[in-house]
Amino acid sequence: MTDEESEKRGSRRNRVLKEAFASFNEKFSAVPCVVRDISETGAKLRFMDMAVVPDRFTLVIPLDGIQVECERQWATSRDCGVRFTSAPEQSRLRRSQVVKAYRPGEAVIVTAPSKTQAADEEADASAFPDYNRARPQRAFGRRR
Incomplete structure (x- = not known):
């Protein structure tokens, strides 16, 4: 960034990667986005599609x-x-975020599900047979 751009911006931007959304239409509509960098005076946002985002909104x-x-x-x-x-x-x-640091050499404990937990999961799977059955894979390309 040149000195002229920095002077025009007014404050330094910090690089971040945060989930956010643009709320508009009296907060009845919202479009998800990602905050890429932020400062005291503004931010750079990334949307999936800018076409639906108005000129003024609540971040x-x-x-x-x-x-x-x-x-x-x-x-x-x-x-x-x-x-x-x-x-x-x-x-x-x-929303709070909890990050636990990984320390090399620490044991990672993985537990197997108990018999009752496995039975409960099996019962849940049988309650929704259509949802859990394998779906046929379609090949890419045009249908014939």
Whole structure:
């Protein structure tokens, strides 16, 4: 990034990879996205399809438990840059993340299911026979 772009942006962006969604239509509609980088003044978002995302929306990031009003500044087919038009607020949607560090040399304990758990799973499988049966695989290409 050049000095001119950094000066234009106003604040430094931090690279992240967080699940989020764009909420609009008075919060009756939402489109999932991924926050790729974020700063105090805006963020870069990645959507599966930008066609359904309006110019103004509320960005909700459940992992941080925040929501913030946004305005789209630029867009490509999947990415867009947004400017925050309000201060971040606490969101009712909050998800916590627990990460346990792996330490080399520690034993990894894998337990086998108990007999009663295996019997319960077998009973569940027999209750939905159509769902659990193998489906035929179709070859790629045109049907004949």
